[in-house]
Amino acid sequence: MGEFELIRRYFAAAACAQAGAGVALGIGDDCALLELPAGEQLAVSTDTLVAGVHFPAAADPFLLAQRALGVSVSDLAAMGASPIGFTLALTLPGAEAAWLQAFAGGLDRMAQDCAVRLIGGDTSRGPLSLTLTVFGRVPHGLALTRAGARVGDLLCVGGELGDGAGALALVLGQRQAPAEIAEPLLARYWSPRPQLGLGVALRGKATAALDISDGLLADCGHIAAASGVALLIEQARLPLSPALLALLGASGARNCALSGGDDYLLAFTLPAEHLAGLQAQGWPVHVVGRVEAGAGVQLLDQQGQGITPQARGYQHFGSDGD
Amino acid sequence: MGEFELIRRYFAAAACAQAGAGVALGIGDDCALLELPAGEQLAVSTDTLVAGVHFPAAADPFLLAQRALGVSVSDLAAMGASPIGFTLALTLPGAEAAWLQAFAGGLDRMAQDCAVRLIGGDTSRGPLSLTLTVFGRVPHGLALTRAGARVGDLLCVGGELGDGAGALALVLGQRQAPAEIAEPLLARYWSPRPQLGLGVALRGKATAALDISDGLLADCGHIAAASGVALLIEQARLPLSPALLALLGASGARNCALSGGDDYLLAFTLPAEHLAGLQAQGWPVHVVGRVEAGAGVQLLDQQGQGITPQARGYQHFGSDGD
Incomplete structure (x- = not known):
């Protein structure tokens, strides 16, 4: 043998x-x-x-x-x-x-x-x-694809964003942090928790969904393109973890959430009538924006004005990765 | 992009x-x-x-x-x-x-x-x-596994064996041959024809089946082990192509058929009552042996005496392959 x-x-x-x-x-x-x-x-x-x-x-x-x-x-x-x-x-x-x-x-x-x-x-x-x-x-008929987002839907995510991307510098040994900051971030990187329960709960409710692997902006672009709509993201509503904020500050944490990758949390579009019910059942549903007519993804500040993201797109681990 | x-x-x-x-x-x-x-x-x-x-x-x-x-x-x-x-x-x-x-x-x-x-x-x-x-x-229930061979079944193969293994030296440029010999062998190597029709025809008839990838002896060993039986192979009944015989002679061709690999033809055990019907429908069913009580694979000469194969086991392409 x-x-x-x-x-x-x-x-x-x-x-x-x-x-x-x-x-x-x-x-x-x-x-x-x-x-x-x-x-x-x-x-x-x-x-x-x-x-x-x-x-x-x-x-x-x-x-x-x-x-x-x-x-x-x-x-x-x-x-x-x-x-x-x-x-x-x-x-x-x-x-x-x-x-x-x-x-x-x-x-x-x-x-x-x-x-x-x-x-x-x-x-x-x-x-x-x-x-x-x-x-x-x-x-049959209940699979969540990227193609069903409708104007008026809420744009939601399943948890705090950016931790995986924030952990990358720690994984590569390019940055050090105290254990109380490093450990939760490294856990998010090395032990992603697929949101299987949330995915099942969204059947028949969410109109489009995907898991965030390349950063919220890039992945929302996939939903916008497949659904033929525009997605608006309100920057102030991005859920960010205490550990990520402690490691990178507000601006760095936002960049990880928007343009980092490796989140493996769900992003989905949801008719507003389903929001309270899902939250009452304890599912982590964070509203970060909404669906409008148009195309592409737009980031908004607290006054509802468009912002150009500082960084966009993400390469996993190595610069040649894909 | x-x-x-x-x-x-x-x-x-x-x-x-x-x-x-x-x-x-x-x-x-x-x-x-x-x-x-x-x-x-x-x-x-x-x-x-x-x-x-x-x-x-x-x-x-x-x-x-x-x-x-x-x-x-x-x-x-x-x-x-x-x-x-x-x-x-x-x-x-x-x-x-x-x-x-x-x-x-x-x-x-x-x-x-x-x-x-x-x-x-x-x-x-x-x-x-x-x-x-x-x-x-x-x-449901008609998949052909390796586990159902029964004592008394015939051991059959779906075509001429050894061409893929015989072609390997040509593929690697270690050997040359005239086109009328090289072309059919190289075609068998580069363009395997999965026996999908034969597989469907064997549903409910063959008691065990697999596709030959590591040579008839080794693959019959898988059926014998999974089914808890012995398989006897009659060396004189091995179907060998004219091209392979021309390239390697009878002994070399037999070695390819028994211990070569890359055939991707079916080997299967078949209750004798199904043989004539399948052959009448035009399926390539070649009897090469039979199932007996016991364990392992035994190669027999024309007198029914056991033979020790010259070579056994096969490494695809590179010596480290698996």
């Missing part, structure tokens, strides 16, 4: 230990088999992370696996889908037991948090990279 | 041009959405190909794309599944228009041949590699 066969067995053991709603056949055959209840659709998303581009090659393997799976599952949350399973294509230079054990541990931790099961994959020798494909289910 | 955004648009255009049975939402949102008819299961398989490990970095991009998709779809054939779609995670050092155009062309050619649609993906900068995840559908 080759070392890569051993790796496969390692992950197979982790996968079998988990519950399998919707999974008729897991790892070990030519294909996995998934079941879908009548009247539901399958949501599918694929993400690749490359060492040196999307993460430092020396990243802690537990944290890397946890983050990679969390980021991928966040795409299911953005569609209002309930997770079923995922495949992992792992390419790595060699089989180091300690690295693999930590990686499998991080994967298992996030898989349990998200109730998602490893159903298949492939292991190859080569430069370190990961491709995850995630599967979820959503009732 | 970055160059990688341009790449995504290139593939998006190719995907939209194709028919979309089973695809409710394709490329461009957080997830694709698939539909599954009532009473069917979704079959999923993921494969990674890494430059320098699974294929030469200088491989023709049209042929590379065609082969990568064909190899992946072959896993659907092995389950008796009908293809729906696939995702492509493409990592490449840069965006060269000629390379991308040829790659997209090869992908589109094989996608049309297999009636499978590009439904999503991810494009990253990094060392050249591809991860494809393929999706198919199969009626």
Whole structure:
């Protein structure tokens, strides 16, 4: 048995230990088999992370696996889908037991948090990279796409923005901070919490949704384009965490929220009549703007005047990343 | 717009041009959405190909794309599944228009041949590699797994074996051959034909199946292990192509068939009563052995005596491949 066969067995053991709603056949055959209840659709998303581009090659393997799976599952949350399973294509230079054990541990931790099961994959020798494909289910016609925002809807986000981007300088060792500031930011970076519950709660209510990966301005641009509307963002309403404000000050924190990335929180458009009900149920729904007729994204100051953002667009980790 | 955004648009255009049975939402949102008819299961398989490990970095991009998709779809054939779609995670050092155009062309050619649609993906900068995840559908309970072979079944294959392995020396430029020998072998290597029709025809008939990727002996070992039986292979019954026999002689051709790889033809166990019907319908069903009680795989000569194969196990392309 080759070392890569051993790796496969390692992950197979982790996968079998988990519950399998919707999974008729897991790892070990030519294909996995998934079941879908009548009247539901399958949501599918694929993400690749490359060492040196999307993460430092020396990243802690537990944290890397946890983050990679969390980021991928966040795409299911953005569609209002309930997770079923995922495949992992792992390419790595060699089989180091300690690295693999930590990686499998991080994967298992996030898989349990998200109730998602490893159903298949492939292991190859080569430069370190990961491709995850995630599967979820959503009732027919209730998936949250980017295309339904309507004039008059509120623009909302699912939590405090910018922490992931603010953490990047800490991740890269370019900046230091006391533990009470660094720890919550690093936790947001390495352990994203896909807003699966919020996504399900928004079914039939939100008119458009996505998860914020490239910064609020850029991602709102996707909703505006797909829906054929303009999105207005009121800068003063951006929810910012105490840790981010302490690290970067108000202006720096706002820049992270608007033009940073790696939030993996939902942004969505919501008819106003649904706001109070969702908030009363305890869902984190923060109004940050509104939908108007037109095109593109406009940032507004407290007087409702347009502002040109200081920075726009975001490159994950490395400058060449995409 | 970055160059990688341009790449995504290139593939998006190719995907939209194709028919979309089973695809409710394709490329461009957080997830694709698939539909599954009532009473069917979704079959999923993921494969990674890494430059320098699974294929030469200088491989023709049209042929590379065609082969990568064909190899992946072959896993659907092995389950008796009908293809729906696939995702492509493409990592490449840069965006060269000629390379991308040829790659997209090869992908589109094989996608049309297999009636499978590009439904999503991810494009990253990094060392050249591809991860494809393929999706198919199969009626509940009719998927062909590796686990159902029964004592008394015939062991069958879907065509002439060893051509892909025989072609490898030609692919690598280690060997030359006249066109009438080289061309059919190279076609088998670069343009695998997933046996989707045969897979569907075997539903409810074959008791176990897989596609041969690592050589008949190794892959039959998977069926034997999963089914808890022994498989006997009669060496004299191996179907071998004229081109492979001309290139390598009888002994070399047999070695490729038994211990080579890259065939991507089906191997399956079949109750004898189904043989004549399938052959009468024109399906390529070649009996190469039988299922007995016991464990493992045994190779037999024409007198029914056990033979020790000359070579066993196979490394794709590079010696470190897996």
